[in-house]
Structures are given as structure tokens and as C-alpha cells.
Amino acid sequence: MRIPRSILFAAILMIATSLHAQTANFSVGTATAAPGQKATGYLEVPAGVDPGTNIPVVVIRGSRPGPVLALVSGAHGTEYASIIALEKVIQTVKPEDIAGTLIVVPLVNLASFEKKVPHVNPVDGKSMNRFYPGKLDGTQTDRASYVITKEVVEKCDYLIDLHGGDLDEDLRPYSYWSKTGNAQLDAASRGMVLAFGLDHIILTTDRPTDPNASRYLDNTSTTRGKPSIAVEAGHAGTTEPQDVQALADGCLNVMRYLKMLRGTATPIEHPVWIGKVDSVTSDREGIFYPLVARGTYVQQGMKIGYVTDYFGNTIWEAHAPASGVVLYICSVPSMKKDDNVANIGEIATQ
Ligand SMILES: [Zn+2]
Known part of the structure; x- marks a missing residue:
């Protein structure tokens, strides 16, 4: 049977169109965005042995297809420069400008931020970047970590965890690159850390390899096959423009590296690699x-x-x-x- 040319042409056009558009809604927590939309909502952490919490989340869904990148900050709620940097990203990035989907979680540890308590979640005294992948029958930090693993890590393709010097830390900016031995994963995360652009990079090779004992957020992502990096800038309660800008620009540069934003990412050349950290x-x-x-x-x-x-x-x-x-x-x-x-x-x- 001969297919009329006009039908064949229409079919080809339909296939081509579907390659250039995202179709389905994308939900993270209560935030649901259709293609071309920006949506806000919460990661709902249920009450358990202690109170629940609602962690704000933003989903920015481009109309063109592309990867899903998650940006997370405020596990330590008084590392202010990183939180303000993601607030800036939320206000800057528009759905029409991007391919793929951006998930932004600007403030994981609300109680730390509100009460100005450094290092830990004051509800249970735990660091919110040490108890991944989390569990539902633990304290608030365990349950929040579980919800973030399910809603953010499992739904993204790439992840950046943002930190900085806490209230009592005078910190110079640096990032972390974890070498896992998986060549494909390592090439992607190395590309991300160089595109991010901070000029000092800590190389780690000793992160847990068991996804059920991943501890850190970036490692929770990495052990699930999703390239990730952690970055730090800001110090001692300040929100200095150069720290905030370095983090916000770094996120946008990684988006360019991942072809989510137009333009080319200029990677940092010859960064200072840190092989060992002594406390x-x-x-x-x-x-x-x-x-x-x-x-x-x-x-x-x-x-x-x-x-x-x-x-x-x-x-x-x-x-x-x-x-x-x-x-x-x-x-x-x-x-x-x-x-x-x-x-x-x-x-x-x-
Ligand atoms: Zn931190």
C-alpha cells in the first residue's frame, strides 16, 4: 500500500515536533509544572516522633526537552550566601529560556534559618547533610532526607548541593569533586565542577559507595548514577555580592554545560586541586x-x-x-x- 505523501509528511512533522517539546507535567512535592511553566510548592515532611515541616520547592519547566537539574541549598540554614544565590536563580531563570527542567530547593533547614542556629537542625540536633538517604521512622532530619531522596534525587538527572561558611566559619570559596571510578559519571561531574567555575576544588575518593548509606546529599545522587557536585561560598553570616554571584553564576554555567541554557560555559582553567583536607x-x-x-x-x-x-x-x-x-x-x-x-x-x- 502506498501512503499518500501528505500523510507521510504530517507524520514526520509530528515526530519532529515531539522531539522538540516536553509534553507531560512534572511534579516535585506539591509543585506541578506543565511545559513552559514555573510552579512553587512544598516537600511535605510528615510529623513523626517530632513535628513535620514543609520545605519550599520550585519547578521551572522549559518547553523544550532536556535534562532535569536539581539545585539544593540551606541544609545548613545559616549559610546565607548559598540560600540567597538560589533565590536569585529562582527569580532569574524563566521557563521560556531553558531546555529541560530545573528543580530548586533553596532552604532545606527552615528551623536553622528561622532560629539562627548553625550546623544542625535545632528540632533534633542533627546536621541535615549527614543522614541521607533518610528514613520515615526517624527524627525530622531523617524524614526530610528521605523525602528529598524520593522527590528530588530520584527525579533529577544531575544535582548541585550548595553550602558555604557557617556563622562561625570564615571560608574561601571552593567546590568538591568526587571521583567514583565510574568513567562516564566522573566525566560528567568533572565537567560540571569545572563549568561551575570556583577556582579551588577538593578531590574526594573515599565517599561511601552503598546507596543505602550515602550520608551526604551529593553522594546520594552520585550513588544513584546521577552526576553531582557540592559547592561552597560565603562566610560568617554574610551575603557579600561576590559570593552570591559566584554561586548563582556557577549554577547558570552548569546549565549551559548541560545545554539547558543557551550560550557556552567557560570552564575554569587550571584550578587549584586540593587532595587532602586537615581539620x-x-x-x-x-x-x-x-x-x-x-x-x-x-x-x-x-x-x-x-x-x-x-x-x-x-x-x-x-x-x-x-x-x-x-x-x-x-x-x-x-x-x-x-x-x-x-x-x-x-x-x-x-
Ligand atoms: Zn553546609
Whole structure:
């Protein structure tokens, strides 16, 4: 049987059109966006042994097909620059400009943000980036982690987790690239971290490989076959424009790298690769005085700060355990025994 040319032509056109449009709605939590729409809603974390919470989420769905990228910040709700950066991305990115779908979760740890409590979720005292993939029968952090794993990680193709220096951390910007041994995954995440553009990159090779014990959000994504990176900028409660801009621009550059936005992503050339991070913790409680700034290059043994008692007597000195760059140093005088004083990044060759 001969198919009339006009029908054949129409069929080809239909196939071609379907390749250039997304059709179905896309839902994350209560946010449902049709192609070409931006929708807002919540990741509903049910009450359990402690109260539930509603985590805000935005879905920006382009009308052209493309990958699903998830951007998450505010696991630590007082790392403000990262939260403000994603607020900026939400306001900047329009559905008509993108191919694929952007999921934005700007503030995971609402209680930390509202109560100005660093490092942990004040509801249960847990860090909200250590209990992935989470579980429904745990405390609020466990349940929130479970909902984020199901609604965000499992629905995305790529993920970026944004952090920064917390209220007590004077941090210089850097990102993390995890090498898993899976060549395809590693090539994609390496492309993302170079496109993001921060000039210091910590290389990790020791993240858990069991998806059921992934602990960190980026690793939860990676162990499920979705390339991911973590990035940090901002420090000590500030929202300085260059930190916010570096994070927002980094997200847009990764979108260009993934062909979700038009334009070319210019990757960072010759970044400083950090092969090992040494944490310095205090031996004593008292008043901390830093002697170096974030980003300073220090020699092994160099005195980087000291602790006095409340009478002004020096009772402990902090020395650099290795030569490298001060990734962050404590930004406040409050010091307890075993608190983090500084992280020193040892330079690797790549
Ligand atoms: Zn953080």
C-alpha cells in the first residue's frame, strides 16, 4: 500500500515536533509544572516522633526537552550566601529560556534559618547533610532526607548541593569533586565542577559507595548514577555580592554545560586541586584569636591562631598540621574543646 505523501509528511512533522517539546507535567512535592511553566510548592515532611515541616520547592519547566537539574541549598540554614544565590536563580531563570527542567530547593533547614542556629537542625540536633538517604521512622532530619531522596534525587538527572561558611566559619570559596571510578559519571561531574567555575576544588575518593548509606546529599545522587557536585561560598553570616554571584553564576554555567541554557560555559582553567583536607580542632575551651585569614597559604607548623582563658592567658596554640590553603578558619571568639578551628587544604597535582 502506498501512503499518500501528505500523510507521510504530517507524520514526520509530528515526530519532529515531539522531539522538540516536553509534553507531560512534572511534579516535585506539591509543585506541578506543565511545559513552559514555573510552579512553587512544598516537600511535605510528615510529623513523626517530632513535628513535620514543609520545605519550599520550585519547578521551572522549559518547553523544550532536556535534562532535569536539581539545585539544593540551606541544609545548613545559616549559610546565607548559598540560600540567597538560589533565590536569585529562582527569580532569574524563566521557563521560556531553558531546555529541560530545573528543580530548586533553596532552604532545606527552615528551623536553622528561622532560629539562627548553625550546623544542625535545632528540632533534633542533627546536621541535615549527614543522614541521607533518610528514613520515615526517624527524627525530622531523617524524614526530610528521605523525602528529598524520593522527590528530588530520584527525579533529577544531575544535582548541585550548595553550602558555604557557617556563622562561625570564615571560608574561601571552593567546590568538591568526587571521583567514583565510574568513567562516564566522573566525566560528567568533572565537567560540571569545572563549568561551575570556583577556582579551588577538593578531590574526594573515599565517599561511601552503598546507596543505602550515602550520608551526604551529593553522594546520594552520585550513588544513584546521577552526576553531582557540592559547592561552597560565603562566610560568617554574610551575603557579600561576590559570593552570591559566584554561586548563582556557577549554577547558570552548569546549565549551559548541560545545554539547558543557551550560550557556552567557560570552564575554569587550571584550578587549584586540593587532595587532602586537615581539620584542626581545639584542645581547650576559651577565647579564640585567629592569626591568618581565609584563603591564606600556610606552611606546616605555622601558628594560625591561639586560645586564651577568660583571664587573658594563652592556654593553647593552633598550628598548621600541613602546608596548604586555609579553606576556613573560625570567625568567632567562642571556642569549646574539640570545636573546629580551621580546615587546611593540601594542594594536589592533577
Ligand atoms: Zn553546609
